[in-house]
Amino acid sequence: MSPALVILFLGVITGALGIRNGDLAKIEDHPYVVILELNNAIIKLCTGVIVSDRYIITKEVCAHVADSNGGLVRAGSNLRGHGGSEHSIDKAIYPPGYPEVRRIALLRVNEPFQFDRSRQPIELFESNEIIQAGTKGIVAGLGEDETGEARRLHTVSFVTTTQEFCETTFKDSGFYEPGVMCAQNNQNKAKDVCSGDSGAPFVVGGRLAGIVMLTWYKCEGKEPALLSNVTDFSDWIYEQVGHPPKPVKVGDEPSVILIR
Numbered sequence: 001m002s003p004a005l006v007i008l009f010l011g012v013i014t015g016a017l018g019i020r021n022g023d024l025a026k027i028e029d030h031p032y033v034v035i036l037e038l039n040n041a042i043i044k045l046c047t048g049v050i051v052s053d054r055y056i057i058t059k060e061v062c063a064h065v066a067d068s069n070g071g072l073v074r075a076g077s078n079l080r081g082h083g084g085s086e087h088s089i090d091k092a093i094y095p096p097g098y099p100e101v102r103r104i105a106l107l108r109v110n111e112p113f114q115f116d117r118s119r120q121p122i123e124l125f126e127s128n129e130i131i132q133a134g135t136k137g138i139v140a141g142l143g144e145d146e147t148g149e150a151r152r153l154h155t156v157s158f159v160t161t162t163q164e165f166c167e168t169t170f171k172d173s174g175f176y177e178p179g180v181m182c183a184q185n186n187q188n189k190a191k192d193v194c195s196g197d198s199g200a201p202f203v204v205g206g207r208l209a210g211i212v213m214l215t216w217y218k219c220e221g222k223e224p225a226l227l228s229n230v231t232d233f234s235d236w237i238y239e240q241v242g243h244p245p246k247p248v249k250v251g252d253e254p255s256v257i258l259i260r
Contacts, residue, residue, distance in 0.1 A: 025153045027078040030140040032122035032208075033153065033201065035080055036062055036107075038071035045080070047141045047200040048073065049208055050121045052241040053112040058199035059213060059228075060094065063105035067092035073109050076118035078153035080142055084118065087111045095236050103180070103228035104211050106240055123207045124234040131181060131209050131229065133162040139183075139193055139212065139225075141200035156193065158183035158202060161224050169223055175214055179232045182224035183210070193225050202227050 027033065034056055036046040046062035056073060058066075065071070066089050077084025087109035094105050113119045125131065136159050143154025166182035183202060193200060193212055202210035210227035230237075 023155050024143070025078065025140060025155045027076060027084070027118045027153055030138075030153065030155070030203075031076070031116075031118050031120035032203075033140050035074040035077065035142065036066055036071060036199065037074060037081065038062070038065050039069045043198075045142070046198045047212070048107065049199075049201045049211070050075065050113055050119065051106075051124070051208075051237060052121055053115065054090075054108050055241040056107050056109070057104055057208070057211060057230075057237065058107060059211060060098070060102045060105045062199045063092040063094070063107050066107055073107065075113055076116070080151045085111075085114070087113070093240060095233055103213055104230075104233055106237065122201070122203070124237060125204070125207055125209050125231050127231050127235045129231055131160060131204070131231065133160050135160045135204055135209070137183070137202050137204035137209055139197065139200050139202050141193060141197035141212070157185055158225070159186050166224065166226070170214075170226055173214075175226060179229050180213065181210060181227050181229050183227055184224035 032050045034048045034050060036048050036058060038044055038046065043061065043065045046058055046066075048056035048058035048062070050056055066073075071089060073087040073089065074080070074084050075087060088111065090108040090110045092105050092107055095101055095103075098105075113121075115121070136157065138155050139158050140153065140155045143152060161182040161184065163181070166180065167176055169182060170176035170180075197212050198214075200212040201208050202212065208230050210229055212225055213228050214226040
């Protein structure tokens, strides 16, 4: 296993570290975000995104742990372990090509989400859209408090990199594949995501563009985060869950998007 792969792997599984140097956020401003509190000795925390009254999107490994070891989905809360509504996990659903394709998965909950100001589905980017380099968006996930634990909802602004830079950064890791994308905060690289943000949404103009796949172990912003491009999966997701009712649109920042 290459040194880069070891660093990336550790970044995925160790601790419950969250967004670094982000901005505190209200769940009402990002009502599609849910917290996965997992019963696992290694992976204890992930983030997910509501796409219908019974389904969330998250990173594949988070869905696998939730389905195998149990845990709960906490919706409508900006605080880990407190508030909102708790939803037990019914099953995980994996995309075509799994296990070779290991970027995202769906989790079905037993108790439907009751939509209100703090719980809403998000609309997805469609399969005929291309997210270009320079696209600005927001990652929402749990950020670290004074103890170093990821507890409260934070956001950080990210900008997508070129595919060439993304491939060069991750080519020796074993994780890069066509369809993934990279993003980071170019103005302040101390603002970064970390291992507890696996499954966190990258939102552009109020729509889901990507899911956080991998972060570097030290989470110092020196390298970009690796994101799964939702456009590769949007048709499959809608086949599973249907189009979300009254999708929330929270306009964040301008974007650079092309239609295929």
